[in-house]
Amino acid sequence: MSRGFVKEDDQEEVPIVPPRADLPEGTINYVTQFGMDQLLAEKELLISERDDLPMTNETEKRISTNYINAKLQLLNNRIATAKIVDLSMQPQDEVRFGALVSLKIGNDNKIQKYQIVGVDEADIAKGKISFISPIAKLLTDKHVGDTALLKLATEDRTFEVMAIVYP
Incomplete structure (x- = not known):
């Protein structure tokens, strides 16, 4: 049908829905x-x-x-x-999905805690980072006492694993 036969007030706008947190194809x-x-x-x-x-x-x-x-x-x-992911089945001495990791970052003596979670649960304000984030990928498979180096544009940042807990 030609657009000339369609009343203008019959047209509804298609709702624009914001996408959910990014989850790369195949992940x-x-x-x-x-x-x-x-x-x-x-x-x-x-x-x-x-x-x-x-x-x-x-x-x-x-x-x-x-x-x-x-x-x-x-x-x-x-x-x-x-x-x-059943957190009780994760290797308790290794950083994997679900781990609550206590970290010493750089020369700062203050310990920071982050839990590695799914993309929809991630909330940095609550100390929850996505398993696909660069930091989570960097920490995966680490043990207490291990360090990981994150290369940033202006500096390198060191993360030392102080504790691993599966809540």
């Missing part, structure tokens, strides 16, 4: 049990939000529903591809 979507629980809770929240949309304006409700459904589709894909 296994590892998650902790806590991370999976967060994904499932997010799903329940979105479903509840969609079901409780106010009926004030039919067009606005349809657009909001489409937006939430698009977010749910991305989330359901993450849930479907998630592989939960």
Whole structure:
């Protein structure tokens, strides 16, 4: 049909949904049990939000529903591809996925702690870094007392593993 026969107010904007945290093509979507629980809770929240949309304006409700459904589709894909890692099965003396690592960084005597988690669970403010991040990759397979060197544009940064715990 020609565009001349379509009323302008019949056109709905396609909702733009922000992508989820980057997970490179072909990379296994590892998650902790806590991370999976967060994904499932997010799903329940979105479903509840969609079901409780106010009926004030039919067009606005349809657009909001489409937006939430698009977010749910991305989330359901993450849930479907998630592989939960049993942290008790990780080598307890080695940095692997799920490890909470205590680090001495450079000449700073202050110990910093980071847990290596899935891409959706990562939150640097909470001390959680993604397993695909450069630092996590650098620390993987290290033991207490090992050091790792991260080459930055302006300097080299040394990370010394002080402790490894699987929460």
